[in-house]
Amino acid sequence: MSYDLAVWEGERPASDEAAGEKFLALYERYVETSELEPPTERIRAYAMALLDRYPDISADEENDSPWSTAPLLGEAVGPLMYFPMVWSRCVEISAWAADLAAEHGLVCWDPQASKLRP
Numbered sequence: 370m371s372y373d374l375a376v377w378e379g380e381r382p383a384s385d386e387a388a389g390e391k392f393l394a395l396y397e398r399y400v401e402t403s404e405l406e407p408p409t410e411r412i413r414a415y416a417m418a419l420l421d422r423y424p425d426i427s428a429d430e431e432n433d434s435p436w437s438t439a440p441l442l443g444e445a446v447g448p449l450m451y452f453p454m455v456w457s458r459c460v461e462i463s464a465w466a467a468d469l470a471a472e473h474g475l476v477c478w479d480p481q482a483s484k485l486r487p
Contacts, residue, residue: 371437372459374486375478376470378411378448381485388485392478399447408445415473416445419452419466435462 375392382388399406408416424432425439435458438444444452454462463479467486470477477486 370456371453372456372463373451373453373480374463374466374470375449375451375480376412376415376466376475377450377478378409379476381476385484388476388478389480389483391476392480395447395449396451399449400451406447408442408450409448411473411475412445412448412450413442415470415475416442416450418469418473422465423462 375396377392377395379391382391407413419436420441423434423436425441426432426434426436427439435454437453437455441452444450454466463486467477467479471487478484479486
């Protein structure tokens, strides 16, 4: 089981409900398509900052990566990054990732809680 976060470029929605609608629209446009776009510079920079602290998971070696997919950068498309982390570390890692998104001027949506973060 994984815990997911969605991070995107744009204005912070006025409510959790509006954020959920925005996420669904972005997901349909950028993820549920046959032609995936490369990530924007800001989303790529965010993904690289995540990876600077916690590298991708690897079958070859033991590491403490909280990500449950690899490569993590593969979860970034256009202005959106929708990525999973291991459930056992979701409290710690999701809080840090949400704060990091805010530092990068990005919106963070928690689909499990249907809430904007932080």
